[in-house]
Amino acid sequence: MRVGTDLVDVERVADSIRVFGNRYLTRLFTVHERQYCDAVTNAGGDAAPHFAARFAAKEAVIKMLRPSRGEAVGWRSIEVRRHAAGFCTLRLHGAARSLARRARLRKFAISLTYEKRYAVAVAVCEKW
Numbered sequence: 001m002r003v004g005t006d007l008v009d010v011e012r013v014a015d016s017i018r019v020f021g022n023r024y025l026t027r028l029f030t031v032h033e034r035q036y037c038d039a040v041t042n043a044g045g046d047a048a049p050h051f052a053a054r055f056a057a058k059e060a061v062i063k064m065l066r067p068s069r070g071e072a073v074g075w076r077s078i079e080v081r082r083h084a085a086g087f088c089t090l091r092l093h094g095a096a097r098s099l100a101r102r103a104r105l106r107k108f109a110i111s112l113t114y115e116k117r118y119a120v121a122v123a124v125c126e127k128w
Contacts, residue, residue: 002105004063004123006056010114013055014048028075029054036082052119053112054080060110060123061090065099073099080110088112090123104128 016024025034033054037047058078067073077096081089090108092100100106107126112119 002064002066002125002127004060004065006059006063006121008052008056008059008119010049010052010117010119013052013119014046017048017051025051028058030076030079033080049114049116049119053114053121056119056121057088057090057110057112057123060121061092061096061108064123064125065096065103065105067095067099071095071099080112100125 029037029051033051037050037054040050041047057080058075061078062073065073073095077092077094079091079093081091083089088110090110092108100108104127105125106128109124111122114120
């Protein structure tokens, strides 16, 4: 089993969105992740905590994958998907998926939470 966790300052993510806008969002987040967070904004909510939680998830997954030096894992190769029942799942693409296969990792689980100031993610998987 492997575990990864990360803590992100929501205001830092909000600042990056304000300063860099769409360039920041498209560099870090998949289309699906952006659509989910945009829906939060369209419903009158604040998308920054949701983006921050997804960024924390990506960091937690990278810690779990344990890439070697020089091995790049693109931000969008790790995707958080929200299930209709409210929980989140992970989808790995490209380099992240290759690393997971090489390390013989499977059965991924992710948990996200946030408050006003911080977002946290914990990622867990089995090694077979």
